[in-house]
Amino acid sequence: MQDFANSFSLAFELLWRFDPALGEIVFLSLRVTFAAVLIACAIGLPIGAALAILRFPGRGLFVVLFNTLMGLPPVVVGLLVYMLLSNAGPLGVLRLLYTPGAMIIAQSVLVTPIIVALTHQVLSDLNAEYADTFRSMVVPWHKAAVTLLWDARYALLTVVLAGFGRAIAEVGAVIIVGGNINHVTRVMTTAIALETSKGDLALALALGLVLLMIALAVNAAVMAVRASARRMAYA
Amino acid sequence: MPDPRVLPFPTSPGEARPAARLPLTIRGLGFVADGTRILDGIDLDLADNRLTVIMGPNGAGKSVLLKLLHGLLAPSAGRILWGGRELDRQTRQRQAMVFQKPVLFRRSVRANLQFAVNLKKSPEATELLSILMDDLHLNDLADRPARLLSGGEQQRLALARALLLAPDILFLDEPCANLDPASVLLIEETLHKARAGGTKVLLVTHDLHQARRLAEDVVFLHRGRLTEHSDADSYFDTPASPEARAYLAGQILL
Ligand SMILES: Nc1ncnc2c1ncn2[C@@H]1O[C@H](COP(=O)(O)OP(=O)(O)OP(=O)(O)O)[C@@H](O)[C@H]1O
Ligand SMILES: [Mg+2]
Secondary structure, three states: OHHHHHHHHHHHHHHHHOOHHHHHHHHHHHHHHHHHHHHHHHHHHHHHHHHHHOOOOOHHHHHHHHHHHOOOOHHHHHHHHHHHHOOOOOOHHHOOOOOHHHHHHHHHHHHHHHHHHHHHHHHHHHHHHHHHHHHHOOOOHHHHHHHHHHHOHHHHHHHHHHHHHHHHOOOHHHHHHHOOOOOOOOOHHHHHHHHHHHOOHHHHHHHHHHHHHHHHHHHHHHHHHHHHHHHOOOO | OOOOOOOOOOOOOOOOOHHHHOOEEEEEEEEEEOOEEEEEEEEEEEOOOOOEEEEOOOOOOHHHHHHHHOOOOOOOEEEEEEOOEEOOHHHHOOEEEEOOOOOOOOOEHHHHHHHHHHHHOOOHHHHHHHHHHHHOOOHHHOOOEHHHOOHHHHHHHHHHHHHOOOOOEEEEEOOOOOOOHHHHHHHHHHHHHHHHOOOEEEEEOOOHHHHHHHOOEEEEEEOOEEEEEEEHHHHHHOOOOHHHHHHHHHHHHO
16 A cells, blocks of 8 residues: 555656656657557548448448457557567568557557447448439549548547547557557557556656556547537538 | 520539530339339430429429439439439539438538538639629628538538539439528529530429429429420420329328
8 A cells, every 4th residue: 555655656756756667658659649540540531431431332341340350459560560670571571570660650540440330430421411412412532531531530539539549549450560669669558558567657657647647638628629510510 | 705694513624514505315214112102114315405394293303313314313223324324423413403302511601611612623613613602692601610500501502512523414303492582593693604604404393383493394203103304385385194183182182
């Protein structure tokens, strides 16, 4: 019990001083996750929109596939990306293993199916509403896709947030391909795992609190934006 | 000096608007959904750019007929020819439709209209935009979200958006249901201007007074069949089919 309280006060002290080691880890986490979510959106939003609009044979198969990939176990993704990037792997020459680049790739692979599947869901609903109008006005499909993406932008914020949440909280994949190397690839989740196993609960707790605050801040911001959009009937 | 009674539709250089006068030929048109026959054996010739009103009781198949003519539904039987040509992407681009329930984009009024302008890509479309916004009293609403407009305002916006496409044929599905007399007048005046600008108008309405004011010819549908196609005068004075007579009598009693 003594330890418990002690850890908390130490954790708050670390946060209060804005400990540089802590700052470095937090900053790297955010950098990796932002990059991964950005890549996942660049790939996932157009694919999700295309799946919502285009009718082609085998479309249902793709939808099921992406819905399944949403639940990919992170360690499996970590393993696959590891095999790709290891010296013997097809992308070994890039020498990305145990760099933040490798972690970005792993997180992108995890997040892209989430963005695709949820974007498809959101845009299918809106497309059901717009489809006759698009057809009546003879809107080309890529223009229809842009229209859906734009008009559903507030709902899509939540989709992006879901991807962000999955990426920033993820341990299994980044620890395999990043290696949790101090000052190089140590991010919040891997640090928490390591510090906890070492018994340094203060740093682990401090990082945990930062993770919580980030999640809280992002969710609050998205909710505020969506609420004002709803008032304007744009959501 | 442009004639204020005519909508100055943009045309491609050297091109008049002959398509609006092309005959719309419908032969043996049928539509079946879930095993139910909704339209059956419709034969109809709509020549010239007259303003045609389609009437008939609820569920007669008027909306389905418009959607078939506009290529939103595929016929189960028969064919639709416009100037001897099947409906395709190109011919459909020269048509526009105002739906029974208008679907507006989740954007401002102006952005909804700008969408049509951007599709059309003609320099005159911008001029047409300002004329339509004036005619349909949309200027004060320009920055409002389209979804928060009243029913009448939404119909005015939907009509403006359709006319921005400078259609050769304009389909309207009960555009004035639930509208106050002033809005009805606004819409009817705009339809007259579009007609004067060369557009053929096909209008579904239950409003007999409106039909009398606008119709040059009337098509009457009953339970998925066409029972009558007459000039407006003869339709209202001496309806040929018993169904149309009953419908007119019922309406007058209301
Ligand atoms: N996609 C569809 N699938 C099945 N039935 C349909 C479909 N569309 C229309 N119907 C049916 O076809 C019939 C004709 O519908 P339609 O909407 O054309 O009627 P309407 O003449 O426009 O009536 P109203 O005056 O009430 O608008 C109705 O009985 C309707 O339930
Ligand atoms: Mg109808």
